[in-house]
Each structure stands twice: as structure tokens, then as C-alpha cells.
Amino acid sequence: MAADKDVLVFLDDETVAESYEEQAVWPVLLVDDEPDVHAATEMALRNLRFEGGTLAFTHAYSDAEARKILQQSPPFAVAVIDVVMEREDAGLELVRYIREELRDTSLRIVLRTGQPGYAPEISTIQNYDINDYRTKSELTQTRLFSSMTMAIRSYAQIRQIEASRSGLEKILDAARELGRPSGLHQFSRGLLTQLCALLRVDCDSLVCAAIRPSTQQPYVLAAAGRYSDWVGMPLHDLPNSGMRTRLEQSLVQRRHLLDGELSLFLGGTEGQALAAYLNIERELDSIEQQLLKVFCSNMSAAFENLQLYLDIETLAFQDTLVGLPNRNALLRMLEQEQAEGRTLALIDLDNFADINNILDENFGDAVLQAVAARLGERTSDDTMVARLASNLFGLYGTEAEVNPQVIEALFAEPFAISNGESLRLSATSGLVRTDGKCGAELLKNAGAALKQAKRLLRGKSLYFRAEQSRAARDRINMLQMLRSALSEQHLELYYQPFIRLHDREVVGAECLLRWRTPDGQFIAPDVFIPIAEQSGLMIAIGEWVLRTALNWRAAMNGRVAPDFRVAVNISHAQFAEPSFVGNLLRILREAGVPGYQLELELTESVAIENFERLKAKLEQIQAEGIEIAMDDFGTGYSSLSVLQRLHLNRLKIDRSFVSGEESSGSFSMVETIIAMADHLQLKTIAEGIETESQCAALLASGCQDGQGYLFARPMSEADFSSWLEARAGG
The missing domain is CATH 3.30.450.80 (Transcription factor LuxR-like, autoinducer-binding domain)
Known part of the structure; x- marks a missing residue:
């Protein structure tokens, strides 16, 4: 056994029952309608010790008064009850009330009566567990002491058995x-x-x-x-x-x-x-x-x-890494409990792959441990915290403890990592309220809400709705349609030209993937590309795009300048494939296109790959004359040191910076990026240029190339050829 599994803690803040031999007082209820009987009884037993303690008397003078006291007072050890009071059977009715309605089986009962004709039957004494029955004339001090001693001893034994x-x-x-x-x-x-x-x-x-x-x-x-x-x-x-x-x-x-x-x-x-x-x-x-x-x-x-x-x-x-219950434990809890009014939340750490890959797995493990510690510390024992997968955690508890506000608060402060570093994290979560569904279905629905949140509300929380299940089915249907579109050649490439800003010459084009359905409708790339990436279909689609774009570039020889380049977007999933470089060079040779006529546009997320492996791939590609551009620069995670070490060729400035006016803060960022690129000896191209003022401001800042609606929209092969001819004729 591991050292941390041999510990039993035999101590808690729960109080153990007192030893009855050391009881200070025994509470006794006297029920009799004659005050003299109360006084005589208390006098007879005063200062006597019973099983290590003395008696403390409470007095009731009727059945009704006794019932009220029994409802409001702490438990009594013994009740001494007169049979005949306001009614001939008042005492017996009180006994029945104690045993049947109050369900008090520990209280010891001593019955006494001054009228022997109203004595209870033997069956009553047995059925209601009556300790003793005496006439008042029989109860001398000695007999009263003996009867009380037996009752208290019996009460103590019963309480010990209960303990x-x-x-x-x-x-x-x-x-x-x-x-x-x-x-x-x-x-x-x-x-x-x-x-x-x-x-x-x-x-x-x-x-x-x-x-x-x-x-x-x-x-x-x-x-x-x-x-x-x-x-x-x-x-x-x-x-x-x-x-x-x-x-x-x-x-x-x-x-x-x-x-x-x-x-x-x-x-x-x-x-x-x-x-x-x-x-x-x-x-x-x-x-x-x-x-x-x-x-x-x-x-x-x-x-x-x-x-x-x-x-x-x-x-x-x-889960051995973070010491939390795992998916199996959470599923077991969900199956066993199935309670109403509770909530299940799946919490996904945003960009954890970046942390794990840019830094190292040990740091990633420390981050997971810090998150697990905070979730455990800041939730009550009534909330189950589990780790379900790499960076996926689960919370299951009341709606008051598991809700978007609580989850947001859990990630509001930086996390202290084991090596002393401080790290801010955000998380996206999907929540589902329990409604009697089985555990597996709850997990599935919470997962559907999480996927929807990651698509639409990254860094926020989203509750499950039935429409999300339909959306999941729609995504599956779309994936099947996309597979068919690829195999039946319903995918197309459109081309948007690159313009050299100082003389407005066409120096290249970016190829853009389009999907036209059989009825002629286009499905937006931001709808189907994430599905392709999540399913792994992007590898096959990416290879088709690369081959089609290079064949188009080969067909453009003689109609464009030799240094005209075609730019192809490469997804992180493609680039991470071990065979990517070999397949790229093979397709390049098959198309008969020299390397300098191809440019690969990589997003900043590619930088999360193992740095040495990434650098080796880039060096192989650039050795063939292929240029590398970093797409959407300024919106991701690249640092200046990464840019210096990777030896890229070009930075592509994101349209979100270009769309601002020259005097705005966003355009100031453009100037900063261009100055940095110049310092690093990188070429620049800006996308999303729509006005002449934007173009002029970019040119004045030192940007070399641009693309956007000011020059041309993305066009089919035929339209691009016509556009080129029109420019040449103009």
C-alpha cells in the first residue's frame, strides 16, 4: 500500500455519548394531580444517588400539562405517572401517547395509583413497556428508591444499547x-x-x-x-x-x-x-x-x-494526478442519487493545450493540480468535484453551489502554481439541471452544452437545452454531408488577390475553401471547418486544397509573374501530422510548382506544438523555397521570442486591426506590428482593406502588401482569370 493509504483518523468533532455512571443528574417527570404527592416524592428521594447521579424533577399536574412538557423539554429518564387524574384512565392515555405518538421507547415508566380498582391490566403493562406499577400505599421510601433505581438502570442500559x-x-x-x-x-x-x-x-x-x-x-x-x-x-x-x-x-x-x-x-x-x-x-x-x-x-x-x-x-x-474522483466515480454518483434540484457542470480549461505544449507537461500537471485544489477548497462537502479528462472537470451539487456565477468566481483570481508562478485561467462550462435522467444522459447533455458554449461563448457558461441535442445531430448530419461533398467534388476554391501597395501590382492570391451544396447554396466556412477539424476530416480536405491550389498555380504560368505566389491556409491539425512535410513536398513535385510560388499561412496556434519539432518542420519547408506567413497576427499567443526563433517570412495583420481609422487605437496596433516586423526583417501583408484611407495609412506605415474588398472579393477560378484580363486590358 502507498504511504498515504494507511491512515485511519479515529477522531472527529462529533461528541461521543456520555458515560451514564458519570451522569450528573437524571431528569424525572412527576405526573400527579395531588401537589402533596409531588412534595412527598421529592422529599423521599432528595439527596439520594442513583447510578452515580442525583434526580432532577419536573412537575406536571395533569395529562395535558405532561404532554406539553414532553413535547418541549429534553428527554426524561423516568416518568412517575398517576393512573387516575382528571379522568379515570388519564395516566394510561398518557403512557399510550408516549409510546405510540411520541415513539419514545427509552423513557422508563413507573405507574402508581391511590385507587387500586383502576389498576392497568397485565397486557397493558407488557404492551406499553411499563417498568413498575405500585399503589401509593406501597411506595415507602425504600420501595420508591428500589423502583427508581431499577428504572434508571434500565434507562441507562437502553441508551447504551442505542449508542x-x-x-x-x-x-x-x-x-x-x-x-x-x-x-x-x-x-x-x-x-x-x-x-x-x-x-x-x-x-x-x-x-x-x-x-x-x-x-x-x-x-x-x-x-x-x-x-x-x-x-x-x-x-x-x-x-x-x-x-x-x-x-x-x-x-x-x-x-x-x-x-x-x-x-x-x-x-x-x-x-x-x-x-x-x-x-x-x-x-x-x-x-x-x-x-x-x-x-x-x-x-x-x-x-x-x-x-x-x-x-x-x-x-x-x-484520478491519481489531482487526487479527485474520476469520471467513473461521478457517473456512479449520478446513477445512485438521481436527485432533483441539483446541477451538473462540465468545466473545460480554455487553451490548456497551449499551456501544455508551449511550456511542458510538468507545468501542465501543476496547473491541473492547482485548479483541482481550488475547486475542492471552495466548494462544500455537498458538492462533488471530479476530473473527467485531461483539462475537463465536473461539479455536481445544488443549484446554489453549481451555477455560472460560482464557476466564474472560481476562476476570477490567478492560480498559484507549485513552482510559485501565478497564472490566470479562464474556463468554458456546460451545465444541466437534473430531472430524473440517468447519469449517462446527464453527462451527454452537459457535454452538448459545453460544446455549444465553446463554439459560441468561450470563457462563459451555458445551460443545456433540448435544441442543443438537435444541434449535435445536425453537426453529425453535416459531417456526413461534408464527407460526401469531398468525395463527390462539391468543394471549391476561391481566390482573393494580394496587391503590392506602392504600385497596386498583383503579387499573389490566397485560396479560400468554399462548399456549395447540390441546390447551389453555400455553407459558410466557419460552420463546416470546425466540424472538419474536430472529426479529423480536415487532414483529407487540407490535402485536397493543397493539391488543387498548386495545380491552379501551375495553370497560371504565363499569365502572372513568375514570383506570383499562391497562399494556402494550413490548420493546426494538418501541420501536427507527422507525415505533413513529406506529403507537402510530394504534392509540390507532382504539380510541378517551384517552392517559391507557394506560401503557407499558419495560425498562431501552430506555435503550441513542441518547439524543436516545429522549428525542424519549418526549416525543411523553407529549404524548398516555400515562404511561411503567420496568419491573423496579434489575435493569438505568439511572443516576440517565438517569432525570433522560428525565422518566419511574413506577418499577416488581422483585419480587426485594419478596420479602424488611422487615428484609432486599433490602427496604432498596426503601426506597432509593422515596426516590430521591420525590426525582425519580416515582410508584412494586411487583410481586410476596404477603403483608400486604410490603404494609404498602411502604405505610410511601411506595410508592403494587402488584400481586401478595396481590390477584389474572393473569386472562382474563372472569375479570377476574367478579373486579371480586365486589369491587363484597363
């Missing part, structure tokens, strides 16, 4: 829930309650020690009361030599020491063991000693089972 039963129930509950984070805690509380109830000891005197296999030394595992500072202390360092000796003897000899100060031994598997020291300051009788041996034998078996199940639970239901 023992409670402890056993807790042990059974713990055995049923060993896999939950609270399972070990509940098992420990039940064990402690049972032991204290069995021996009637103060828990301040309880110390437990554990021994690990091989060379590990015994140590104090848990301590109570005045020994609480000793937790974690090696056994050989205990200040109390007598206690230390007794525990060492139990652990070495693997047996109980019941003579004098107690040391109990509980053996486990693989050399694991527990020892408990009790200083109860009294001798145990033979029955108590036998009970202890049986108790420890049962607890040793429970301890072995606990160790076994903890191992199984850890493997099957716990």
Missing part, C-alpha cells in the same frame, strides 16, 4: 461508501463511537498508532484531547514512556494488552497494523474483555477490507 447500535450503523455506512472521500472518515467515526460506547470512556484518553511495512517506524496516527499535539510523532518519541511501551508491545507482539492500561491491536494486510491506547482508570470485567476481543477481531477484518477496497477504489474511481 452501540448507532456505532454499528455508521460502520456499515462506511463499508458501503469506502470509495467516497468521506468513506474513511465515516468508518473512523463509527469505530470510535462503538469503542467509546462499549467501554464508556472519555475520548480524550484515546490514542491510535500505525505501523507501515519494511523499514518504516511506527508513528502516532491520531490522538484526542490532551494528546492531540502528538499526531505525526514517531512512536519512540512519545513523552509518556508507559504509553509508548504498551503500544510498542502490542505492535511487536501483535496482541492486545488488557491488564492495566489498555493497548488494543488491529492487524491489516501487508504488515499494516493499528494500535489503540486507552487509559480508562478502572479494571475491565470479564465480559468487557471478551467484548473487546470480539470487537477488535471484527475491526481487524474491516480494516483489511478497507485497505483492499481503498486500493480498488483508487484505481477505478480516483
Whole structure:
């Protein structure tokens, strides 16, 4: 067993029932309509001790008054009740009320009457568990003392039995829930309650020690009361030599020491063991000693089972990296509970792949551990926190604790990573309210909401709606249609020209993917490209785009300048393929196009790949004369150091910066990017140019090339050829 699995904490803030021999007072209810009887009874029993305590009387003078007191007061040990009061059977009706309506089976009842003719039948005494019945003339001080002593002794025994039963129930509950984070805690509380109830000891005197296999030394595992500072202390360092000796003897000899100060031994598997020291300051009788041996034998078996199940639970239901329940544990909880008024949230860390790849996996693991720690610390025990996948966490709890506001607050502050760094994270989440559905369906619906949120509300939360299931089905249908479109050649390339700004010459074109359905309708790229990337179909589509664009470039020879370049967008999924470079060069050779006539546009997300592998790929590509442009620059995650080390050829300034006026803040960013590119000896091209003023401002800032509606919209092959001819003729 791992070192962190051999710990049982036999201590909690739950109070163990008091020992009845040390009870200060026994509460007694006197019910009689004669005040003289109250006074005589109290005088007869005053200053007498019963089972180590004195009596505290509460007085009622009628059945109705007694019922009111019983409803409002703490439990009584004994009730002395007159049979005949305001009615001939008032006392018996009160007894029936106590047993049947209040369901109080612990209270001991002594009946008495001054009118023997109204004595209860034997069946009534048996059915209502009446301790004693006496006429008032029989109740001398001696008999009254004897009757009260028997009643209090019976009450104390019943309460002890109830305490023992409670402890056993807790042990059974713990055995049923060993896999939950609270399972070990509940098992420990039940064990402690049972032991204290069995021996009637103060828990301040309880110390437990554990021994690990091989060379590990015994140590104090848990301590109570005045020994609480000793937790974690090696056994050989205990200040109390007598206690230390007794525990060492139990652990070495693997047996109980019941003579004098107690040391109990509980053996486990693989050399694991527990020892408990009790200083109860009294001798145990033979029955108590036998009970202890049986108790420890049962607890040793429970301890072995606990160790076994903890191992199984850890493997099957716990995430070992962050120490949280895993997907199996969450699904089990959802299947078992199926409660109303609760919410399941799936939380996905945004851009975690970037963190994991740009930095390293160890840092990524530290980030996951920091997130897991915060989720656990800032949610109550009533909320289950789980890790379902790499950067996917789950929360399951009440709507008050699992909602968009709470999730946003969890990520509002930076996370302290293990190496001392501070990191801000955002998360996208999908939520679903429980409505009696099975666990698997809840997970599926929360997942559908999460996917929708990642598409539309990245960094925010979205509740599941039935329409999202339909949207998921629509995406599946669209994927099938896209596969057919690729195989049946319904995909097309459109081309938008690159213009050299200082003389308005055409120096190249970007190819743009278009999908026309059989009915002539176009499906927007931002709709189908994410589906293609998520499904893996983008690899095949990307190869088709590359081959089609290069064949078009070869066909344009003689109609454009030799240095006219065709730019092809390469997705991160394509570029990450190990065979990408080999396939690219093969297609280039098949098309008969020299490398300098091709430009690859990569988004900044490509930079999240392993840097050395990325650099090696780029060097292979550039060795063939192919230029590399970074697309949408300024919207992603690239740093200046990355740009310096990758030796790119061109920066493509995103349209969001170009669309502002020359005097606006966004255009100031354009000037900064161009100045930085100039410093790094990179060429620049701006997209989204729509006005002459934008063009002039870009030219004045030093930007070389541009594209946009000012010059031409994306065009089909035929329209592009016509456009070129019109320019030449003009």
C-alpha cells in the first residue's frame, strides 16, 4: 500500500455519548394531580444517588400539562405517572401517547395509583413497556428508591444499547461508501463511537498508532484531547514512556494488552497494523474483555477490507494526478442519487493545450493540480468535484453551489502554481439541471452544452437545452454531408488577390475553401471547418486544397509573374501530422510548382506544438523555397521570442486591426506590428482593406502588401482569370 493509504483518523468533532455512571443528574417527570404527592416524592428521594447521579424533577399536574412538557423539554429518564387524574384512565392515555405518538421507547415508566380498582391490566403493562406499577400505599421510601433505581438502570442500559447500535450503523455506512472521500472518515467515526460506547470512556484518553511495512517506524496516527499535539510523532518519541511501551508491545507482539492500561491491536494486510491506547482508570470485567476481543477481531477484518477496497477504489474511481474522483466515480454518483434540484457542470480549461505544449507537461500537471485544489477548497462537502479528462472537470451539487456565477468566481483570481508562478485561467462550462435522467444522459447533455458554449461563448457558461441535442445531430448530419461533398467534388476554391501597395501590382492570391451544396447554396466556412477539424476530416480536405491550389498555380504560368505566389491556409491539425512535410513536398513535385510560388499561412496556434519539432518542420519547408506567413497576427499567443526563433517570412495583420481609422487605437496596433516586423526583417501583408484611407495609412506605415474588398472579393477560378484580363486590358 502507498504511504498515504494507511491512515485511519479515529477522531472527529462529533461528541461521543456520555458515560451514564458519570451522569450528573437524571431528569424525572412527576405526573400527579395531588401537589402533596409531588412534595412527598421529592422529599423521599432528595439527596439520594442513583447510578452515580442525583434526580432532577419536573412537575406536571395533569395529562395535558405532561404532554406539553414532553413535547418541549429534553428527554426524561423516568416518568412517575398517576393512573387516575382528571379522568379515570388519564395516566394510561398518557403512557399510550408516549409510546405510540411520541415513539419514545427509552423513557422508563413507573405507574402508581391511590385507587387500586383502576389498576392497568397485565397486557397493558407488557404492551406499553411499563417498568413498575405500585399503589401509593406501597411506595415507602425504600420501595420508591428500589423502583427508581431499577428504572434508571434500565434507562441507562437502553441508551447504551442505542449508542452501540448507532456505532454499528455508521460502520456499515462506511463499508458501503469506502470509495467516497468521506468513506474513511465515516468508518473512523463509527469505530470510535462503538469503542467509546462499549467501554464508556472519555475520548480524550484515546490514542491510535500505525505501523507501515519494511523499514518504516511506527508513528502516532491520531490522538484526542490532551494528546492531540502528538499526531505525526514517531512512536519512540512519545513523552509518556508507559504509553509508548504498551503500544510498542502490542505492535511487536501483535496482541492486545488488557491488564492495566489498555493497548488494543488491529492487524491489516501487508504488515499494516493499528494500535489503540486507552487509559480508562478502572479494571475491565470479564465480559468487557471478551467484548473487546470480539470487537477488535471484527475491526481487524474491516480494516483489511478497507485497505483492499481503498486500493480498488483508487484505481477505478480516483484520478491519481489531482487526487479527485474520476469520471467513473461521478457517473456512479449520478446513477445512485438521481436527485432533483441539483446541477451538473462540465468545466473545460480554455487553451490548456497551449499551456501544455508551449511550456511542458510538468507545468501542465501543476496547473491541473492547482485548479483541482481550488475547486475542492471552495466548494462544500455537498458538492462533488471530479476530473473527467485531461483539462475537463465536473461539479455536481445544488443549484446554489453549481451555477455560472460560482464557476466564474472560481476562476476570477490567478492560480498559484507549485513552482510559485501565478497564472490566470479562464474556463468554458456546460451545465444541466437534473430531472430524473440517468447519469449517462446527464453527462451527454452537459457535454452538448459545453460544446455549444465553446463554439459560441468561450470563457462563459451555458445551460443545456433540448435544441442543443438537435444541434449535435445536425453537426453529425453535416459531417456526413461534408464527407460526401469531398468525395463527390462539391468543394471549391476561391481566390482573393494580394496587391503590392506602392504600385497596386498583383503579387499573389490566397485560396479560400468554399462548399456549395447540390441546390447551389453555400455553407459558410466557419460552420463546416470546425466540424472538419474536430472529426479529423480536415487532414483529407487540407490535402485536397493543397493539391488543387498548386495545380491552379501551375495553370497560371504565363499569365502572372513568375514570383506570383499562391497562399494556402494550413490548420493546426494538418501541420501536427507527422507525415505533413513529406506529403507537402510530394504534392509540390507532382504539380510541378517551384517552392517559391507557394506560401503557407499558419495560425498562431501552430506555435503550441513542441518547439524543436516545429522549428525542424519549418526549416525543411523553407529549404524548398516555400515562404511561411503567420496568419491573423496579434489575435493569438505568439511572443516576440517565438517569432525570433522560428525565422518566419511574413506577418499577416488581422483585419480587426485594419478596420479602424488611422487615428484609432486599433490602427496604432498596426503601426506597432509593422515596426516590430521591420525590426525582425519580416515582410508584412494586411487583410481586410476596404477603403483608400486604410490603404494609404498602411502604405505610410511601411506595410508592403494587402488584400481586401478595396481590390477584389474572393473569386472562382474563372472569375479570377476574367478579373486579371480586365486589369491587363484597363
